[in-house]
Amino acid sequence: MTYFLQLTINAIALGSIYALTAVGYSMVYGILELVNFAHGSVFMLGAFSYYIFAVLVGLPWYLSFLITFILIGIVGFAYDRLTLLPLRRTNQPKFTGLICTLGVSIVLQNLVFVFMGSNTRQFPTFFEGRYLSLGPFNISFIQILIVCLSVAIMVALSLFVKKAKLGVAMRAVAQNSMASEWMGINVNSVVSLTFIIGSVLAALSGILSCMSFRSLDITIGSTIAIKAFTATVLGGIGNLGGAVLGAFIVAMAESYTAGFISSDMRDLSAFVILMLVLLFRPNGLLGKAVQKKV
Amino acid sequence: MKELLTVKNLSKSFGGIRAVSDIGLKVEEGQIVSIIGPNGAGKTTVFNLLSGFYSADEGEIIFDGKPVAGRRAYDFAHNGMVRTFQNLRLFKSMSVLENVLIGRQHVTRYTPLQMMFNTPKKRRMEQKDRAAAAELVAEMGMKDMLNVRCDGLPYGQQKKLELVRALATQPKLLMLDEPAAGLNPQESQELADFIFSIRDRGITILVIEHDMSLINKISDYIYVMNHGELLCEGTSDVVMNDEQVIEAYIGKGGAKRVSGN
């Protein structure tokens, strides 16, 4: 029982990381109906960027974070403007966007590979592995930080999306981009903003994930991609709250699989969940079945 | 004449909105029947229900003696109920001939084995298929455009192609969704003649339209819809002079205005 609860505690921290990734992913999917393959690569890129500035250059953590976010924001913006916007402008079929994001993801991944190699590195963290002991349970300080940070960001995001003008604009464009355009919303700017926010979230969760596991390598991007997608689909497309819920479910499944079955199988659990969702509830837990208009 | 299509109590809601409510209609073989009504009346929704793209919440659809409600869209086409699209849905990357060939796809079917081995029989059937498609295109006066990519065609020809493609499926009932939209009066007249020629081939026709002169010219029977419900039905004299119909189009008091006070 204590083992189960310990696993659950780990899952909560893991889920917080996944939630940040999944929300960024869901935002982009909701606004463009596009599977953004590059999301995982940005996750990895963010972690590497922090590593380069914090470890290789030796900057303090707050500067490393700042520079990383700025860089990633630029990457996200450029990604949308240079590659996806032209496709949208010329009304290309859906698969072109898919292949494009795939291409970008491969470029980003391999840029990192070419410059940094494929070896695993140790990642800096806060609190140097210190943890809190609550009876039989151990909660590391970094886990607490991650959960608090995630909650704060989630709250800020949901306020933004509900109250702030830009946030409401994002929701409007996600629902009906043509009508939004007619209402005077600059759809392309909103889309770019969504990409920037999504990318920064991905980068942040990448950094936090590496801090949590204390290691960094180029494969982390591809593993997170499936989990983020699963969480998004599980929660219901375009439903940000659902993405968070999905993220925690995925994290729990992974944690229990690693704990009770085998650590090698942990990545499989997300795939199994994805399979089940697609088979039985493709609209997700919180999504509504939408009748396609003909 | 045999009743080809019978619709009873057809209803469909989206969320809380009743898009179509308790619609009933009959189409006899060889007739040209029209559905008219202001925008948003639910006419295209009815078409979507009658072609399998929406599934009805309630009601029966009986075609050629068989109940077909709840079937998938491709089943409707197989049974002989084929529709065109209001906003044109041609296969943009394909030529005129290729579009028409898709229409014929369930007419010409060699077996997978014949397909895989490219047997002489398959090659003969392919040739016949192409010849028949080309003939249909020529009959419709589009011979010169056989291999032109259809998104390079002028709008009027694209509308025609949409119709020709539907014809190629050899339907029993052809459902045309606003075939006259965007056509000038002369093209509209040609369309009327065209529709008559289709009827002469033995095909029954159901039309949604706004063009009143076209409706009056071609319709054997008219159904009027408004707010998802049937407002009125009858021949064109009956319908055109019905007060409620006039009000639906022009507004309250319109009947008085139309009849010249």
Added chain:
Amino acid sequence: MKRSIVSKIILLFVILLVAALPFLGVLSQYTQRIAIMCFIYIILATSLNLISGVAGQVSMGHAGFFAIGAYTSAILSVDFQMPALVGLLCGGLLSGLFALAVGWPCLKLSGGYLAIFTLGFAEVIRLICINWRSLTRGNYGLRGISRPSFGGYVLDTNLKYYLYAFVIMLICLFFLHNLGKSWFGRNLAAIKDDEIPAEAMGINVHLSKTIAFAISAFFAGVAGSVYAHFMTYIDPSAFVSDVSTTVLGMVVLGGFGSFYGCIASASVLTALPEMLRGFSEYRMLLYGFVLVIAMLLRTVDVKNSALGIRLQGVYRTVSGSVRNFFTGKASPKKGKGV
């Protein structure tokens, strides 16, 4: 009519030439090896082309089906002493069955789902290959896969395997080509163009997609078997997602739907990296760029923009001279659009 007979003769000539190449002493052992890999990738590319290029359903899982075919054939050979051709058929069939199971629910949903799901599927297959050690020998790899033998005659040299692989490839291409040039291929093209009118014209879109997916997986499995019996050793590292990406890149470069285009791009993209060994680090990076640029090229307004007109001019000159070469006739003036 004349043109089709000429092109058929040329095709026959090319086939005979390629078949004869090793006997002409033109190919070293190393080049023969590259050629065999080309044949394998041609099968992979043309099969992926059916579901992704023609039908427009992007699949990122071809490596998974490649792996299933390879491991099935390998295990049948090593553990059950089954002949290579039996392994080939079983590998293909098993891949096809997996594709049916995976494709049926996935293809009901929009394109992105298939892409991600197949990506995950291929990774899961690879993980299974690593972890189900009793079946696959895990990371250690499966050794001792037999070269095919026909009544005691073993294909123990590269030259002999070259011919075997070439014949298998020709058979696969034969079927894939015929499937494409049929009502089935046309229906798939309609589905790629616009699913709604495709369904309205009586095409069972979901079933068509699923069958195309299963067929493409079948041939990927066949390619896997050819690979396994050539290498006589396989391990999970040969089936990473880079392979799926590479094959997709071949389909995209080949024109995303063009049968012959895929054959060309698969040959070039297999042979080139071999010759440019020094750049192997940058290979995948280049692929990524190729994918993005290929998509962005579509946005070039071919009719109106300056770049488009220049590209058009180049294309017309090249295709004109090719046509002249084959028919001896001057190319017909391209008439203005109607």
